[in-house]
Amino acid sequence: MSGPRQLPLTRGECVDGPRPCPHVRCVHHLGPELVAPEFATSCALDVADRGGASAAEVAAVLGVSVEEARRIEGEALARLRAWMTGYGGSRRREVDCASSQQR
Template structure:
């Protein structure tokens, strides 16, 4: 009986129903100097090739190879700490159904559930982020 409860709890973990793993964050301060150097070299080698604005990338190849772009859905970089959040640690970039947030925005409105699947977050977390963003916009507009 206890074995059965343990299995059910595992099956109900976030993302288990879709086979997704939780996102993984890599703290920049925990990387060795050699790893930081390697990241800087890779970034510098692709920076000149990366599109500078939306018109340059709108018709570019998909999946988008520029994971360092702030609109790419594969990873997020915290500008304050430099930490890297891998949204889909169990997948490679070319395995994602969508790779660019701007492509999703161009399609028009989608449900919280669909946004959650694209970002590997729950529908509730997407709702919270949306509410926070709308509140910030209201505060900016009221000033």
């Protein structure tokens, strides 16, 4: 009899694992409430590996309009930039670059 299933410790341990991902306690799991058929992804790392998600995909998952998804994105990026500024802004350029690539 095996013990409880252990969470993967590295991306390499889960990249080729079953989907939807069974590790709902993992910090990268999107949660069952966000795994919609339109998105068909259960892991934030899978989304990152494919280059992100469009505003339309995010809107479908969240059940909001595309405009609302963009507003949420803008608010999240503003919070992230403010947090980065608190650390001397050394990584702000990376956040700005990633933001512009998603549009």
